[in-house]
Amino acid sequence: MTTVRLTVAQATIRFLAQQYTRRDGDEQRLVDGFLGIFGHGNVAGIGQALLEAELHDPGEMPYLLARNEQGAVNAAVAFAKDRDRLSTMAVTTSVGPGAMNMITGAALATTNRIPVLLLPADVFANRRPDPVLQQLERPQSGDVSVNDAFRSVSVFFDRVWRPEQLPAALLGAMRALTDPTQSGAVVVAFPEDVQAEAYDWPEELFRRRIWTIPRTPADASSVAEAAEWIAQARRPVIVAGGGVHYSHAADALASFAERLGIPVGQTHAGKGVLPHGHPMDIGGIGSTGTTAATELAAEADLVIGIGTRYSDFTTASMSLFADPGVRFVNVNVTPIDAPKLSGLPVLGDARAVLAQLDEATAHLSADADHVARVAALRAEWDRQRQAAVSQGWAAHSELGLPSQAELIGVLNDEMAPDDVIVNAAGSAPGDLHRLWQPRSRRQYHVEYAFSTMGYEIAGALGVALSDDTRQVVALVGDGSYLMLSQELVTAVAERRKMVVVLVDNRGFASIGNLSESVGSQRFGTRYRYRDAASGRLDGDALPVDFAANLRSLGVEVFEAGSTEEFRSALRRALDAPDCAAVYVRTDPLAPAVPGGAWWDVPVAEVSGIETTRRARDEYERDRRAQRWHL
Missing domain, CATH: 3.40.50.1220 (TPP-binding domain)
Structure with a gap:
């Protein structure tokens, strides 16, 4: 048997570069590249192996430097979603906090039934340096690390304690990534020392391998x-x-x-x-x-x-x-x-x-x-929709600002049929679900299974990585933007054009509306100073300069104060050669778009607040429509 001597990390990269999917005769790479951030847990292992692959063959396994581990997973998920789950990306992180930052992304992937490959570093297998930097010690169990937290949010989990275990772990991971009946996060943890260990691998491990995605008929x-x-x-x-x-x-x-x-x-x-x-x-x-x-x-x-x-x-x-x-x-x-x-x-x-x-x-x-x-x-x-997107709300608004629905109407008008709108959280998904009129199959990209705040910009990066022949627009609220905007820097570095439409409604508008509907008076949902007299967060609006923040990340920014200005700014952003953004304020108190049905959010059964008591009465009335389907 012919063998080749490689480290565990080098063997992993070489193996992944040879994995393909096939459906209806069409083939594509299963793992199209890596996103990641290096730390002491993976820089000398997987990091070194990716460098070696880049120097040997730049196209063998492309690597992109992410800025946030959760953002990296979000981008990989969006990439796989845009590829209809036939191709995905891998994400590598260091041990400890780097790995833990991927947990939310792993849950997002599994909830959405989207395959993504996560390769977190792990503690030393030989245990000589225990506890290693960033290791969480458990007195009850020496063989458990923080990476075991992935087990509850992934569809496959394995840990390579010894080099000999690598083939089985990788083949199991590929089986899970290509199983349409069980899609989600696939996790293989790599102890820091094992990544750098050398082993004589059979060449057969690195042959081109095609995973056929079947079209299984029903009984x-x-x-x-x-x-x-x-x-x-x-x-x-x-x-x-x-x-x-x-x-x-x-x-x-x-x-x-x-x-x-x-x-x-x-x-x-x-x-x-x-x-x-x-x-x-x-x-x-x-x-x-x-x-x-x-x-x-x-x-x-x-x-x-x-x-x-x-x-x-x-x-x-x-x-x-x-x-x-x-x-x-x-x-x-x-x-x-x-x-x-x-x-x-x-x-x-x-x-x-x-x-x-x-x-x-x-x-x-x-x-x-x-x-x-x-x-x-x-x-x-159609009549109701047209009224919502052309209501001219600024004339009625105390703030003189447009509604979000009007901006969505403009976006729908100005984006080409093959362009992609990306969104995930806040009030925008509801408005988009009702108002967006898709003209192509992939135009609407909204993550609403986990509805992860901060998905939008990282998700837009993933879509741009999947196919850069289209315009990709991330529609993001100020709340989501502040949670996770770092992958915009990755897009700038990789010269992957995206347009960010940042809608500033001074807080969490969606939860503010929900809070009001359940009698909680928008408590804790506005971005405000704490008032010295009342002790509550109901002072003046915070002076956050989002446009300046966007510019500081290397993005050309166009500002808009009305629906007409928004249309003009959006056109300029779409025409820009590189990453661009449109910053616009909207009125969070604009009327809701008609449509939709009830959603069960329990209201406090007893309360000293009158608005809560009224909301409870409405809740009792509405939930009578609930039924078991048995």
Whole structure:
């Protein structure tokens, strides 16, 4: 057997460079590159191996210097999401705090069902220098490190205590990264000393390896039963989730829905599976959905979920589907999601199953009355949307500022069909879910499974790394920006163009609105000085200069004070050759965009505050619509 002598880290890089995925005959690299930050735990191991790869072959395993470990994972997740989970990036960090900073990103990846490879450094396997710098000691267990915290937020975890364990760990990690039924964070921890150990590896370990992503059809009996339920339904509705995107099933869904006249509401992950203008597109569905989707879901006697995990926002906390006899057909590749809401599980790849259902329902046709009702509700929603994005709120605002909805309308107008809007947290996801009219499948990129504040800029970097032929716009609020904006520096360094639209509403507007709705009077949600007299955070607004901060990071900034100025500034930012930003203030008290359904946020059952007592009464009334789907 021919062998090659390499360190564990060098062998890891060489192995990863030879991993590919294949689906429908198309091949691409599984791990397209590395993001990371070096510390004592990985600089002499994985860091040295990446340097050696760069010097030997610059394209073998590209490395990007990140500025924040959580941001690096966010960027890798966005990259994998944009690649429909067929390709991802690896993230390397040092031991201790560097590794722990990835925990939030790992949870984000697993919650969103997005594969990402995380390679944190770990404590010394030989234990001679124990406790090593940044090591957390546990008196109860000597073989546990902080990296064991990854176990609860990852779909695969391993630790390479000895060089001989590396092949099994890496092959297990690749199996997990390419398993569409169990996507999420994949973690392999590398003790600091083991990374630098040399070993004689069989050359076979470094051969080109292709991981085929299958299109698994569903069991014929479940398809037949689902077809019977569809034939019996009079008011069906489809809930399309991210699985439709990842399966490349958008075209199949479009033709299936139009032929049978079934309206399609989309989750955040599924939005864009139907382009705006498709006759069965009813936009976002759930707590942040359109009025059309809310009404049709409430009337539905059959809900066909395709690639959705049925989050509480999608089901409006189990209050959306109100028909007493409503039934559910759940098409999903993931066993944990297929049986939800006591639905009929149709387990398989979305595109493959849609082909099966299309054949099994070939004798059926659309119900003209149902199609007409869908068209009427869509038209009414279009009127409501147009009013929201063109309301001229500044004329009514005490601050003389525009609404966020108006800015979203401008963004939708000015961005090209193939451009990408990136968002994750605050009030923007709800407005985007209702108002955005996607003109291409990938245009809408909103992370709303974990809704991680600070995802926006790092996520935009990941999308730009995936494909730099498009404009990528990160729509970020002032709260999210202050939490995690560092990867903007990475984008500048890598010359990856992105546009940041920073919306300043002087605090946490989304939670402020929620706080007010539950009777808590926007407590702790405004960016204010502490008032000396009251002792509360209700003084003057803080003098944070976001435009100056953006400029200090190497970004050209355009400022806007009105909707018209915002349109002009956005055009200039989109035309800029390098990273640019638009800074604009909005009125946090602008009226909410119509649409959507209830969301369960429990209110204090007893209180000495009148606003809380009133909110509790409303809560008791609203939750009567909640139901078990058993």
